[in-house]
Amino acid sequence: MKKIWGISISLILINLTSIMERADENLLPSVYKEVSETFSASPSQLGYLTFIRNFVQALTSPLAGILVLHYSRPTVLGIGTMCWALSTAAVGMCQYFEQVAFWRAINGIGLAIVIPALQSFIADTYLEGARGVGFGCLNLVGSAGGIGGSILATILAGYTFLGIPGWRCAFILMALLSALIGLLVFTFVVDPRKTLPYSSKIKRHSKVDIFDEKDGFLLPGAWKDSWMAMRAVVKVKTFQIIVLQGIVGSLPWTAMVFFTMWFELIGFGNKSAAILMSIFAGGCAFGSLLGGWAADQVASTFPYSGRILCAQFSAFMGIPFSWLLLTVIPQATESWFLFGATLLGMGLTISWCQACANGPLFAEVVPTKHRTMIYAFDRAFEGSFSAFAAPIVGILAEKVYGYDAKSVIPETGSTREAFALSRGLLAMMAIPFGLCCLFYTPLHFVYKHDREEVRAISSMDEGLQLVGNSE
Secondary structure: OOEEOOEEHHHHHHHHHHHHHHHHHHHHHHOHHHHHHHHOOOHHHHHHHHHHHHHHHHHHOHHHHHHHHHOOHHHHHHHHHHHHHHHHHHHHHOOOHHHHHHHHHHHHHHHHHHHHHHHHHHHHHOOHHHHHHHHHHHHHHHHHHHHHHHHHHHHHOOOEEOOEEHHHHHHHHHHHHHHHHHHHHHHHOOOHHHHOOOOOOOOOOOOOOOOOOOOOOOOOOHHHHHHHHHHHHHOOHHHHHHHHHHHHHHHHHHHHHHHHHHHHHHOOOHHHHHHHHHHHHHHHHHHHHHHHHHHHHHHHHOOOOHHHHHHHHHHHHHHHHHHHHHHHOOOOHHHHHHHHHHHHHHHHHHOOHHHHHHHHHHHHOOOHHHHHHHHHHHHHHHHHHHOOHHHHHHHHHHHHOOOOHHHOEOOOEOHHHHHHHHHHHHHOOHHHHHHHHHHOOOHHHHHHHHHHHHHHHHHHHHHHHHHHHHO
């Protein structure tokens, strides 16, 4: 496998894909204010755009698990990247709000295919004791993409190029870069599973591993086999518990798409809001790596509870930081440094869960070739529920706390509307963070059993494979 500075080209391109994926996700929230003015959209309507993308992404995520069972991951990643690139460019050209909603749904399909494939690629690339760092690195570089996407969109939104609003130019530029990365991934990335020794002589019979394989071709019973694999994955208790906590734990992250708009309503300009969001994203990036590393260390001593405790700590920290950010700090432009310091600390501590627990634990409770499937179903269940967070924030701000879009002054924002939006955000952040921490608890009792069961199945299959290869 070709390497650059000791790192495989495949891993470099996979991380570049993560960068572009996160940049694409952050584009629209970064220009909510401009989109609101262009299409006369209220916060709840803007929330619906995020809801549509997330909900479609959740519904179509199992498609990634099915495709990866029969095609190489570079092919699947290339298809998904091209899909989201097309939809991103289309959003930049839309003239009506309904068109934006349609292309955001298409964008969700592309992300649904890409994200689980990326996660399973990382799980296969890193050894068990280093997967926390592996997922942390993926989140780190992805967050760098999110920062870049936010800065690009927020700053360009303040300009016009050849009569074209800057926010539209940001979408078109991001689409071109995404298409380029997708082509490179399809052409140069090598799937690590190609190095694993599969034998066509073996038919495996177990509650989790149930396939005959032929590289690159669908078997006659492929759809039946895929359905059986889905059923096997969703029966894993560790999977069920992580999905349960993820359903509520992902609500705050979806609600945070309103942060940029909230800062602009307080009175911060585009650049000041972009810097604040970059500080938060940077904190999340390094926090994810810190959490992954910490969990790897703790898990070496407490293999069945270390990662779970780290995740519970991270989820709990979301409660005090949400309260401090949204209620304690004065909502005025003079509080910029307080907002920045709080966002940095918040990012460093609340971003651990995926890298320290969810990603590594999923990799250890199913056989190798079903990892994409379990990551896909995690996205399906969590995303379908968390998609409601953004519109709920908008509805709470408007109906309960009195947000009035007509009262907003584009140049200076509105303190009253900022306060209303902050109360909607608090409701969708503090409570879900607390429930997320609580819902991790049952893992202390079921994870060990699931992990040992899969290890026993894998050992049995390896024995069968040795027998098959000797015939």
